[in-house]
Structures are given as C-alpha cells and as structure tokens.
Amino acid sequence: MSTIRPRSLPAYLLALPAGLWMFGAVVMPALLILWVSLWGGTAFGPGNPITLANYERFFANASYRGLIANTFLHTLMLMAITGVLGYGIAYFLVMKVRSRAWRTALFLAFIIPFWTSALIRAIAWVPFLGVNGVINQALMGLGITERPIEIFLYSRTGISMAQVSLYTLMASGPVVYMLAQIPPSLREAAMTLKAPPGVVFRRVIFPLTLPGVVIGQVLVFLSVMADFATVQWIGGNKIALLPNLILNFYEGAQLRAAAVVSVVLMACMLVGTFIAMRVVDIRKLGT
Amino acid sequence: MHWRTRSRLMTALLGTLTVGFLLYQWLPVFTLGLLSFSGPTGGTTFPMNGVSLHWYRELIEASIMNDFKPPFGRSVLLAAACSVVTCVLAVASAQAMRGRFRGHNLFFYLLLLGIMAPGLLVGFGVAIMGRLLGIEPAWNTTAFFVQVSWTLPFGFLVMLAIFNRFDSRLEEAALTLGANRITTFRRITLPIVLPGVIGAALFGFTLSYDEFPRTMFTSGADMTLPLAVMAQLDRELTPELYAIGTATTLLSLVAILACTLILVSLRRTARPGS
Numbered sequence: 001m002s003t004i005r006p007r008s009l010p011a012y013l014l015a016l017p018a019g020l021w022m023f024g025a026v027v028m029p030a031l032l033i034l035w036v037s038l039w040g041g042t043a044f045g046p047g048n049p050i051t052l053a054n055y056e057r058f059f060a061n062a063s064y065r066g067l068i069a070n071t072f073l074h075t076l077m078l079m080a081i082t083g084v085l086g087y088g089i090a091y092f093l094v095m096k097v098r099s100r101a102w103r104t105a106l107f108l109a110f111i112i113p114f115w116t117s118a119l120i121r122a123i124a125w126v127p128f129l130g131v132n133g134v135i136n137q138a139l140m141g142l143g144i145t146e147r148p149i150e151i152f153l154y155s156r157t158g159i160s161m162a163q164v165s166l167y168t169l170m171a172s173g174p175v176v177y178m179l180a181q182i183p184p185s186l187r188e189a190a191m192t193l194k195a196p197p198g199v200v201f202r203r204v205i206f207p208l209t210l211p212g213v214v215i216g217q218v219l220v221f222l223s224v225m226a227d228f229a230t231v232q233w234i235g236g237n238k239i240a241l242l243p244n245l246i247l248n249f250y251e252g253a254q255l256r257a258a259a260v261v262s263v264v265l266m267a268c269m270l271v272g273t274f275i276a277m278r279v280v281d282i283r284k285l286g287t
Numbered sequence: 288m289h290w291r292t293r294s295r296l297m298t299a300l301l302g303t304l305t306v307g308f309l310l311y312q313w314l315p316v317f318t319l320g321l322l323s324f325s326g327p328t329g330g331t332t333f334p335m336n337g338v339s340l341h342w343y344r345e346l347i348e349a350s351i352m353n354d355f356k357p358p359f360g361r362s363v364l365l366a367a368a369c370s371v372v373t374c375v376l377a378v379a380s381a382q383a384m385r386g387r388f389r390g391h392n393l394f395f396y397l398l399l400l401g402i403m404a405p406g407l408l409v410g411f412g413v414a415i416m417g418r419l420l421g422i423e424p425a426w427n428t429t430a431f432f433v434q435v436s437w438t439l440p441f442g443f444l445v446m447l448a449i450f451n452r453f454d455s456r457l458e459e460a461a462l463t464l465g466a467n468r469i470t471t472f473r474r475i476t477l478p479i480v481l482p483g484v485i486g487a488a489l490f491g492f493t494l495s496y497d498e499f500p501r502t503m504f505t506s507g508a509d510m511t512l513p514l515a516v517m518a519q520l521d522r523e524l525t526p527e528l529y530a531i532g533t534a535t536t537l538l539s540l541v542a543i544l545a546c547t548l549i550l551v552s553l554r555r556t557a558r559p560g561s
Contacts, residue, residue, distance in 0.1 A: 002455040003462075003472040004386040011386025015394050018380040018439060022397050025436035026404050029412020036415055044418065089308060092301035108547075109309050113316060116539040117497040119513050120532040124315035126524060127322060134318060165312045197290050226405030229500070233520060243407050250411060250504070259415075262408050269405070 030266070037259035044255065054260045064245070068264065071242040074156070075224045078163055079171075082220050085164070086171030087213065094179040107176075114169050122230050125162040128152075129234065154236040162230050167223055171216035178212030179205075218276045225269055242268075316536065323529035342530040355531060358515035361426050365511060366496040368431060369438045373491035374484055376435075377442030381450050382472075401440040406500030409433060414504035424507040433501045438494045442487035449483030482549045489549075493542045497535075 004011055037055070039048040058064055089110065097103040113121060128134045129152035136148040152158045182205065190200045228243035240248070242265050249258035326337025346355060380398065384391055413433045417424050424430070457479070461471040477484075499513040506514060512535070519528060 002385060002458045003468045003476050004382055006387045007389060008386060011383045011388040011391075014379040014383035014386070015388060015391070018376045018383075018443070019394055019397060021376065021432075021439065022401055022436055025413060025433050026400050026409055027397070029409055029416050030404070032415045032419065033408065033412045046419070085304070085308060088301050089305045092298070092305045096298045096301060106305065106309070109313070110305075112540070112543060113312055115493060115543050116316070116536045117513065117532075119497065119499055119516060120319070120536055121316065123516075123520065123524070123528060123532055124319040127318055128315055165315070168308065168312075197294055222403060222405065226407055226500075228407055243405070246407060246411065250414075255415065258411065262411060265405075266408060 033259045033262045033266075036255060037263045039256055039259075054256045058257065058260045058264070067240070067242055067245060068268070071225065072268070074160075074241060075221055078160065078167065078224045079217050079220050081160070081164055082168045082171040083213065083217055086168050086173075086216060087175055087209075089168070090172045090175035090179055094176055110172070111169060113165075118166060119229065121166060122162055122233050125158070125165075125234055129158040129161070154234075154238050156235075156239060158234045159231055159239065162234050163224060163227065166227075166230065167220050170219040170223060171213075174212035174215040174219070175209050176212075178209040182208050214276050214279055218273055221272050221276070222269055225265065225272070319529050320533045320536070322526060323533040325526055342526045343534075345527050346530055346534075355512065355515055358510050358512045361509060362496055362512035365426060365431060365434065366492045368427075369434050369495035370488045370491040372435050373438045373442040374488045376439050377446045377487050378477075378480075378484060380439075380443050381446035384447060385450060398440045398443050401436045406437065406498070409436065410501035410504035413501070417505065424505050426502070426506040426509050426511055429505040429507075430502045430511070433505050434495045434498055437498055437501060438491035441490050441494060445483055445487040445490060446480070449480050453480060482552060486546050486549050489542050489546050493539050497539070 004014075038050045038052070040051040040053060041048040093103055093107055093110070097106065126133075130136070133152065135152055136145075139145045140148065152161070186204055186208075187200060190204050191197075195203070226243050228241070228247055231239055231241050231244055232247075242261060246258050246261045246265070249255075249261060323342055324338050324340070325342070326339045327341040380394070384395065388394075410433060413429060414424065417429050422429060453476075457475055458471050461475045462468070466474070497513060499511075499517065502511055502514060503517075510518065512531075516528060516531060519525070
C-alpha cells in the first residue's frame, strides 16, 4: 500500500501532462521531419504532394554519400578510442584503487567536467590547438619541432582530440557500474581454481561487463553521430559531417533537404542502436 | 614473469592512463580560466601580457554589440522556469510510475527518448512544428517548450531513483492511522523525498542553462547566453568569451557541489528500518 493505488485513475492523470509534453516536443517533431522530407512542390504547408524525389536527389550526390561513410568512420574511430580508454579508466578506478577516499576523488575529477557546458569545454580546446596554441608552444619549447604544426586546429585531429575528452566518460560510466556489481568472490573462486589473471579477466570479468561496454558504446555512438558543435567550432567551416549538413541546409532555407538528412541521420542512429542491442541479447542467451 | 609483477605493471599502466586522461580533460578548462585573467592586450592564447580583470570588466561595461547581460538574464529566467516545471512533472510522473498503470513501460521509454534523441533533430522538428502552426519562435515560448523535454527526463530518473530507496511502510503507517492519500503524500512522502526534488531542480537548472542544440532552432531573435556566446564565436574569439566561460563553469561547479551535498545528506538520513 502506498499513496497511489496500482492502476488507479490518479496514476493515469499524473502521467498525462509529462506524457503529452514529451509526445508533443519529441515524438511529433520527429514525425513532422519525416513528413516534410517527403514533400514535393515548393510551398511550405500541408498541401504538398508526397514523393521520394528529395531522397533520390540526396543519394544521387556522391559527395553526400561519402559524407555518410565519413561520419560513420569518424564515429567508429571515436568509439574505439573512448572504448579502450574508458574501459581502462573504469577498471583502474573500481579494481585497482583500494582507498575509498582516493576512488571518490578520482571519480569526481573524472565526472565533474561532464556537468559543465559542452560549449565552453569545446571553446577551451581552441587556445590549445591553434598554430600559436599551447600544444605547439610546448612542442617547440621542448625542441621536438622547430616550426608550429598546423594539423591541430581546423582538422579532424583537433576535433577528435576534443571529442575524446568530451565523450570518454560516456563509454566509461556504464562499465564502472557493471564492474562495481561483480562480487569479489567470483574472482576469488576463479583464482582458487588456478586460472591465471588474464584468463580470469577474459572469461569472468569482461563477459560480465559486456552490457556496460555496449551501453557506453551506444551512448558515444549517438553523441558523436549528432555532434555538430565540436565539428563546427574546432573544425572551422572546413570540415563537415552529416549533422553539419542539416544545419547548412536549414540556414540556406532548404527545409526539405535538411529534413532528408535528418531522417538519414535518425535511420543511421536507429540501426546502430539496434545492432548494439542484439549483441548484448545474444551474449545473455549464451551465458 | 610472475603474475604478481604483471599485475603490478598493469596497475601502473592503468594508473598512468587514468591520471593522464584526467590531466588531458582538465588542462583546457584550467587554461581557459587562466587566460580569462590576461591583460588588456592579451590575445586568445599565451603569452598573457599581464594579469588583470580587464575582460571581466568588459563583460560588465559591454557595448550593445557584445552585451551578454540580456542573454544572461533570459538564460537564468528560462532555466528557473524549466527547473520548476521539471520538478513538478518529474515528481508527478515518478509517482505515476509507482502506480504501475497500464503502459507504464511505454511511458518510461517515452521519457527516456528525450535524453536519447539528438537535440539537433528535436530542435529542428519543433521549429518545423512551430512554422506549421504559425507560432513565432521565442525564447520564452517555443524554446521553453523544447527545453523542458530535455530537462524533464533527467529529473524523472532522479525521482525514480529516490522513490526506489523510499520506504513505503511509512506511508502505510500514516494511511492506517486514518490520513487520506493526499495528506499522507503532503505530510509524509514529500518531506522525505524533498532533497531529491531539490536535486532534480538544480539538475534541470544547469541542463537548461547550458542547452543550445534545441534552443538554437527555437529561440527566435532574442538569444539565450549559449547562443550569444556561439554568435560571438562566429564573429571572433576574444578573451571575453573565456571570462564568460570561466564564470559559467564556476556557476555549474557550485550547482554540482550543492547537488553532491544534498545526495550525501540524503544517504546519511534515508536508511530507514534496515
């Protein structure tokens, strides 16, 4: 017994405002984007004929197709880097740090920047990456290079460097959670049965953390696929990925084209998430 | 090699990795803070050309072109409004989830969608919706509408977690003693979960205050602070932006600190009957 009866009218009434709000602000807009992407004609309004011509035009352009591939490649690379880095950090924090106070301190140092503005964190990379930036000053100061290297700002390298710092926590957080759930006795049992540490990790620890790894990878995948901001600010206008194309079309008042790219992006994200979820389920059946 | 040596080597390796990443993550933020105190002739990178509060003074005495005060005011108001609505709706929907109504799983995923859906697409979709309905976008109407869909799911998750730890035997006791459900909720349930509600409110505030992908499409001519910063960034990067960044980051840090303290105090008090 609690202050709310199961399946009572108040339960529905309490859920209604939030449900309507989310439906109106998230589900409806997504459906509208899908609808607009199918509009023929030129006017803005519900009277347009429905056609696939916008999609045909988009996929006929080789450079747009290349952009989809590029976005995927960039995202996969980020997933690999943040995945390895995030797992290493999670393993260290949970399994290797013995003192509670140290663990809390390190974890806070890891997590706090996540709560500050992503915009500011991206801007903070600019003084680092420029031709006269901190990295180049340090490299020249140490005598590693004589002239400033221009590969950092306005480049894929710079974007990736900033994104690694922004998204590693997402790959790591779920793994931290899963690692903390593993009872120490499991590991001790395996060790007692004379399994070497490498085998304990491969056969016991890693399989148990796999759901966390996959969830982290999905979070990084979704974030990087849709991250127009870091690409725009650190890449200048020289680099564009799929989400930047949406913005370009939108600013050029080409709503249909922007909607097409949005639907393509949504489809990519859904497919990626779907594949990831299958990986977890298959593993669950196996063990 | 003995496995104990290998294990120690692994610890050293992972420790270096972790500390290295933490430095990597924090250095830009500290540099930003340091550079915001550079002299009046200081640029956007080192050398600083002296130490001064010049760029903070610029913020306060700004001209019309790069005056960040009105956007700041709007952002604070908007964040406060989002925070209040998030609180109310988050408590209502978490309480509804306790009522295990038909479709509560679907409802859970609907709210989660607000976190998972990319802001860029949500903002773009709401902009289209506004145009179809003939609504002029403005920071206090359409932007407010879309921002709550971003802050609410986080508040909802916080409240779900809080109600998970909540001991409903306390409610049962009140109900058995003859209090009706509304009184019980008001006098027993709400006071106990209040720290969580405040946490959800602070959460909602910072999320709204920093939001830009959704707001970008829906705020109309009057910009919020992140949008004003983005506009200035498009024109020129100045140490003034570093000053704003530092001030904003400090504000967020204060909010996080408050959140942490609340959660700690919650952990100390809410361990009933175990």
